[in-house]
Amino acid sequence: MYFQLARRNLMRNKARSSLAIIGIVIGVMAISSIGVFGESLKATVMENFQNVANEVIVTPAYSSGYTSIDRSTVTKIEKMPFVDRAMPVKTELGSISVRGERGALTVYGMDESAVKDLFKAEKGSIRLKGDCVVGKHVAERFKLRAGSKIILGGEEFRVSAILKEEGARFDINPNNAVILSIKGFNKIFSRDYSIIIVKLKSIENVDSFKELVKKTINSREKKVSVFELRMVLERIEKTFKQITLFLMAIAGVSLLVAGVSILNIMLMSTLERTKEIGVMRAIGAYSETILKIFLLEALILGLFGSVIGSALSIAGGYAIDMLILGSAKYVFTPQAALYLLEGFLFGVITAVLSGLYPAWKASRLEPIEALRYE
């Protein structure tokens, strides 16, 4: 019956109630859509990093004076359990000469299979036996094509492939580099390994692997450092969460405005119904009963607005994702649903909080004063 009373009071001024509901709808929509979009954006970015999550990078322990990793250490790591494959890399700064033009660049020495595993060729096909592959920037700088010849440290190499441009990586970056086979590298430089990219069987093995390295290779002296990409991913994830939260807070302002509009219409409603409140108090309503009826009205507005807002948020999230990310596959994930729920709850809570003051004010009216009100 109190529900009926509240519902009918809202129906009395349909335009006003509708506007209040629209306010909540917009607020909930803004919060949820942005939440869903933020989640999708994060998921899209994380997807690009997913295949490096179980990678660890082993570098020389510079702090204890090591600048390279020797062959025996590489072998030890290759034979460790949990290791799916180890990709040792040699690095040196080299000078290049193409048709008389000279320049400096990074030279990597690594196995052909490792190159194929880590990078993709834009032109040509990756072959390191007597050949080399070059990064995108090098190719642009020296106008190289697959089949071009370059001179590195006095040796001539044929370019078998030009690699696709790589984004930010944490281990090695081929954009401004030439990659040779270990054998080719050894012809020019005499240097041990500078980095080992280790792919573990699973992301869960990271800690065990670190422990094992500590007990074996680093048992007497710290020879190598282990750098895990998992931490970097966690950082990225955290950063995206913060960005999403910040955007949602901005969207929250629209919900605040909706709250103020509910406060406003309910205060007006309290004023208009003062005499009715007086009558109800006279015939036996407790002040809490009046409070309850008014809060119920706010709750109905909040529920209505939030249900509609949440439904539209799915559409909104879909639209933003399609527009910015070009794919809406992350709209229907549990995380996105969580943001929808969050928006919904915020909508309802805002409405009820906004109704609190008018309801309290209505309940505090003295019956005799309220009855006299015209």
Added chain:
Amino acid sequence: MDEKEMKVIELQDVKKIYEVGAEKVYALNGVNMSVERGEFVAIMGPSGSGKSTLLNLIGCLDRPTEGKVYINGIDTSELSGRELTELRRDTIGFVFQQYNLIPTLTAFENVELPMIFKNVAKHEREKRAEELLNLVGLGKELQRKPRELSGGQQQRVAIARALANEPSILLCDEPTGNLDTKSGRQVMETISDLNRRGVTIVLVTHDPSTAAFAGRTVRITDGRLI
């Protein structure tokens, strides 16, 4: 003790003072009055004489500045706001000049409302609401909203509502003030009929023909009974 039990309403030296600026206005200035069970008392007086203030004090809608108001022997000055609400709900029925029905509720629901406030079970309150509306001759208008009813009909719904929790006192503030002569007489006949069934009635009016229905008439001028 016996004497007190007989008295449904008793006022002892009741004063109601309003401060208007620096000036004190005595709406009631030392009223002594008692009403016995089953009585029908009319309070008459010109406007501004304090008769409505008197009715509001009896109805526990307001508290006196000085003096005591006893309802069924209970000193109302000792009751909390919540207890006063319960006293109004269970013991007192109100009929107002402007009917004061809740516009969003049907006639039937308006009569149910005081019983809802008292947590009366649904089937019981529905049965009683129907009986009461039949009693005031509105058995056919149950589902109408107040604005679809005539003034006389609305006032009879208001009487039915006032009787919902079987009050021992019915307080009427100019119940015929907004009605034409014929509807007014019908309403007064309904009220007299209730009195014959044992309900104590206190009625405020300035209309002698309305007051004529009462068993006893009390006159008030300038906050004093005369």
